[in-house]
Amino acid sequence: MNKEETIQQLKEQVLLCHRCKLREGCSQVVFGEGSLKGGLMVIGEGPGQDEDRQGRPFVGRAGQLLDKILESGGFNRREHVYIGNIVKCRPPGNRVPLPEEREACLPYLMEQIAIVDPKIIVLLGATALQGLIDPQAKIGTSRGKWLYWEERWVMPTYHPAALLRNPALKRTVWEDIKQVVEKYRELVDATHRSEYC
Ligand code: URA
Numbered sequence: 001m002n003k004e005e006t007i008q009q010l011k012e013q014v015l016l017c018h019r020c021k022l023r024e025g026c027s028q029v030v031f032g033e034g035s036l037k038g039g040l041m042v043i044g045e046g047p048g049q050d051e052d053r054q055g056r057p058f059v060g061r062a063g064q065l066l067d068k069i070l071e072s073g074g075f076n077r078r079e080h081v082y083i084g085n086i087v088k089c090r091p092p093g094n095r096v097p098l099p100e101e102r103e104a105c106l107p108y109l110m111e112q113i114a115i116v117d118p119k120i121i122v123l124l125g126a127t128a129l130q131g132l133i134d135p136q137a138k139i140g141t142s143r144g145k146w147l148y149w150e151e152r153w154v155m156p157t158y159h160p161a162a163l164l165r166n167p168a169l170k171r172t173v174w175e176d177i178k179q180v181v182e183k184y185r186e187l188v189d190a191t192h193r194s195e196y197c
Pocket of ligand 1: 045046047060062063
């Protein structure tokens, strides 16, 4: 099976999942989407209201900002980036997913990572950092520093929703994305073009 078929098979399995209570309270499972080329993967926290309605990750206000940030680095979902989340069902009222909900969903994300096989992973916010790498890690001190995890380069940065609340963080995130662009040129495509760096 090729990557498309493998991930489609996983998606069909995940759409039927009832491993935790979140599925009872959401309208649909938001599996993830994007390029399977294996350059870059971006991981968020979990679906919000817009994502729950549309069944696609990062389509609300935070998602639009994420697309702009990625675009500044010369990236888009179709050609360069696969987007996933720590949990695939919307937590009620957009609360942070509970440890047991993250644990129930994590095997699916690990499979997605294995299939997409990205060279670089960007973690958006504390939930993504803690859910995937280290429950004790702090986003404020971890952001902007490369981690080498499971033979992949991982860059934690702030979640776009945090930038909507505090626009002063945009500069900081841009510094982190510039590092991602450099690494992408080094590991994935030396000719990668970005308008801004
Ligand atoms: N926030 C997230 O963390 N993920 C989404 O898919 C949308 C908003």
